[in-house]
Amino acid sequence: MKQTFIVNNDFVNTRLDRWLRKNISNLPQSYIEKNIRKGNIKINNKKKKSSYKLQARDQIDIYNLNFKNNSNNKIPFIYKPSKKELASTSNIFVENNNDFVVINKPSGISVQSGTKSSKNILDILRKTKEFDKLKPYPVHRIDKDTSGLLIVAKNRKYAQLFTTLFRIRKIHKIYLGVVLGNFEKKTGTYTDFLIHYEGKRKIIDKAITHYKVLDFNKNYSLLRLSPETGRKHQLRKQLLIHGHPIIGDSKYRISDNKTNKNNILMLHAYKINFSINDIKYNYQAEPPLMFKKMLNEKYLKIY
Numbered sequence: 635m636k637q638t639f640i641v642n643n644d645f646v647n648t649r650l651d652r653w654l655r656k657n658i659s660n661l662p663q664s665y666i667e668k669n670i671r672k673g674n675i676k677i678n679n680k681k682k683k684s685s686y687k688l689q690a691r692d693q694i695d696i697y698n699l700n701f702k703n704n705s706n707n708k709i710p711f712i713y714k715p716s717k718k719e720l721a722s723t724s725n726i727f728v729e730n731n732n733d734f735v736v737i738n739k740p741s742g743i744s745v746q747s748g749t750k751s752s753k754n755i756l757d758i759l760r761k762t763k764e765f766d767k768l769k770p771y772p773v774h775r776i777d778k779d780t781s782g783l784l785i786v787a788k789n790r791k792y793a794q795l796f797t798t799l800f801r802i803r804k805i806h807k808i809y810l811g812v813v814l815g816n817f818e819k820k821t822g823t824y825t826d827f828l829i830h831y832e833g834k835r836k837i838i839d840k841a842i843t844h845y846k847v848l849d850f851n852k853n854y855s856l857l858r859l860s861p862e863t864g865r866k867h868q869l870r871k872q873l874l875i876h877g878h879p880i881i882g883d884s885k886y887r888i889s890d891n892k893t894n895k896n897n898i899l900m901l902h903a904y905k906i907n908f909s910i911n912d913i914k915y916n917y918q919a920e921p922p923l924m925f926k927k928m929l930n931e932k933y934l935k936i937y
Contacts, residue, residue: 637699641692644769644790650677651684653694674699713747713757723762728917730764733792734785736906738919741781741898745772759786773797774805777867779882782809782903783919795910800864805908809859809869810848810921812900812932813878816855820847824872828865841865843872849934854881856934858904869901881928898924 645653651666654675666684669675676695677686688694729736737755739745744754759770770786771793785805787793799805824843829836842862849856855878861868870886873879879887881900902925907916921929921936929935 635698637696639694639696641688641690641694643690645688646690646791647687648790649684650675650682650686650688650694653688658696669699673697713752713754715753715758715761719758720761723758727764728783728919729915733789734787734796735759735764736917737784737786739776739781739784739903741779741922741924744778745775745784755784756786774800774864776903777870777899777901779899780809780901780903781919781922781925783807783906783917784903785906799908799910803862805906807861807903808905809861810902810904810925810936811857811859811869811873812881812928812934813855813857813873814853814881815878816850816852817845817847817878821845824876826872826875828868828871830866839863839865841868841872843869848936851933854932854934856929856936881932898928900925900928 639657641653645656648656650670651663654666655661663684666675670681670684673681674697676682676697677688678693679695726737726739727735728738737759739755743758746756747754756770756772759765765788768788770788771790773785773787773793773796776782776784785796787796796805822845824841824845826841827838828841829838831837840863844860844862846858847855848858859869865871867886870880870883874883874886882898883901902921903919904921905916905918907914909915
């Protein structure tokens with residue numbers, strides 16, 4: 635039995651073994667290597683190494699192999715947005731071009747589906763006219779309860795480009811956050827070592843965040859936050875460590891802080907900027923109405 639596949643542009647420069655695991659089955663590396671040696675997997679009728687970088691329109695022929703998915707792999711849940719949800723998506727697009735979109739993500743929606751949430755941005759985008767016949771590629775995340783700017787690529791090329799730009803810290807983000815308490819220094823930098831676990835393995839990451847106090851009163855401060863690194867829950871963890879938990883944060887908070895019972899996390903991804911081929915891109919997203927309402931209640935102003 636012979637199966638034939640044609641490589642599309644999304645997988646240009648992808649290793650052959652990674653393509654097989656991504657598109658066919660989650661196979662052990664030793665199994666892939668063995669069948670390449672035997673000639674059961676060929677590229678354009680020729681044997682290639684598992685490290686071969688695929689090119690557009692390459693023909694992959696697979697002979698006499700019965701690929702079976704790992705029994706432990708679960709079929710991912712796909713969220714189906716309602717017509718009302720799809721109708722409202724036109725309001726969230728800040729940028730839409732052939733290669734990527736920038737959206738103003740509402741608070742309370744995850745970027746991807748997970749064990750604790752089914753409703754997510756990627757599944758909603760798949761059903762929009764902006765992604766007609768296209769797959770949304772996430773290139774970074776913001777927390778479910780954080781609102782604001784999110785980049786989503788429309789093809790693998792730009793997904794890889796944005797991933798590289800984030801890794802080398804060429805994408806700059808600015809957040810707005812309302813926290814408990816006042817600051818002696820109105821500008822500063824937090825440098826901390828944050829701990830998290832992957833299974834039983836303890837991971838320690840260096841986290842750097844620059845802050846500026848935009849406004850304050852007796853009990854609260856409005857901050858401009860510029861993370862230099864991109865650790866999970868970085869802003870929420872660091873601000874708690876330094877005694878200024880974000881208002882509305884139900885996870886990273888001071889246990890006896892009644893203020894944190896608000897149902898909106900006062901953290902908003904406000905601005906993002908980067909350059910591609912010497913073209914500068916700058917985006918800004920106004921905070922949601924609930925965020926602005928909370929600012930008014932706390933007598934705080936952005937400008």
